Amino acid sequence: MNTTKTKDRPVIRLAPVAAGEFSQWLGDTERALEDGGAGADVPCGSCTSCCHSRMFIHIRPHEKETxxxxxxxxxxxxxxxxxxxxxxxxxxxxxxxxxxxxKCTIYAVRPQTCRDYDCRIFAATGVPVDAALQPEIAEQIKAWRFEYRDEASHSAHESLIRTARFLRERSDLFPRGSLPGNPVQFAVLVVRVHRLFDAAGGEGAGERMSDAEVAKNVLARLNAPSEQAGPRGRDAAR
Ligand code: SF4
Ligand code: SF4
Structure with missing residues (x-):
């Protein structure tokens, strides 16, 4: 993603905003990533931050009306x-x-990339955006509050945070360039591999694997044919 610093809009500190139930959000997001094209149902309210956050929007050849x-x-x-x-x-x-x-002047036919973008993924994974470049999105991320219907829902959130931390802190175990530098792609990767990560080395996984073995499993998943298309999402080609 190319970015340039421009005159900033004033950034307003936001009150907490309900993000929905965590397990529900996670299940919906995992399905959307598998199936593609469904779009995200984000309770954006009056927020349009991602429409003025210096982003490049990817539009695919089949999006003829757009x-x-x-x-x-x-x-x-x-x-x-x-x-x-x-x-x-x-x-x-x-x-x-x-x-x-x-207001979006092409809302009815807006790009699929816009329909897919869900900034709750950053609150869910703990992956930060660049607050200097996208201060309003950074504020929105801080404002999201998930609800948890049970202990498993809490654990799922902790699992995403743990997975993101592992991928960040043990990036030395991955070949150069195999982990995305783009925050959206990184957060999408976290959602995609966290169950694998848990099974391989997370709490309750029985005998814990070494970090190198966990990384090997994550890489095998990344290199599987089904993962070759790359992550979807509004930021996917920025
Ligand atoms: S920044 Fe988040 S809440 Fe705001 S419009 Fe974009 S997706 Fe919706
Ligand atoms: S095309 Fe996408 S980024 Fe542009 S105004 Fe519409 S929803 Fe926002």
Whole structure:
């Protein structure tokens, strides 16, 4: 993701915002990552922070109605992806050019990338965004509060946090470039491998594997054919 510093909008400290029940969120997110295309049902309220947070939006070739609605000069080919995969950038204020008067002018046909974006994934995994570049999203992340229906729901949240910490702290066990640097992709990876991580080395997994063995299992999962398409989500090609 290319980013530039522009004149910042004032960042308002937010009161806590209900993020929903954790296990429910996790199950929905895992299914959405497997199936793709369902979009995320985020209780955004009046927040439009991700529409003016200096992001590049990936639009895929099959999104014909979306592509028709966006002026061609705003789109450019995604480097390294097949022809037809395009990115839409942002204006000098860091906002999406389709955002007018704080409203999405192509809402009915907005990109799938926008439909998939769910900033609760950062609250769920503890993966930070760059608060200097995306201060409003960082504030929104701090405001989310999950509910927990039972102990298993609490444990699932702890599992995601533990997995993210392991991937960060033991990045030396992974080949250079195999772990994503982009926060959205990193958080998506955490959601994708946390059950594997728990089974291999988490609490209650019986005999604990060494960190190197855990990393090997995570890598095997990353290299499985089903994972080769790469993580989906609004930030996937930024
Ligand atoms: S930053 Fe989060 S809450 Fe705000 S619009 Fe984007 S996804 Fe919704
Ligand atoms: S296309 Fe619409 S939803 Fe997507 S970033 Fe732009 S204004 Fe926001």
């Amino acid at each position: 592509l028709k609605a966006i002026p061609r000069p705003l789109l450019f080919q995604v480097p390294g992806l097949p022809k037809g995969h395009v990115l839409m950038g942002y204006n000098d204020k860091g906002s999406c050019p389709m955002l007018v008067d704080n």
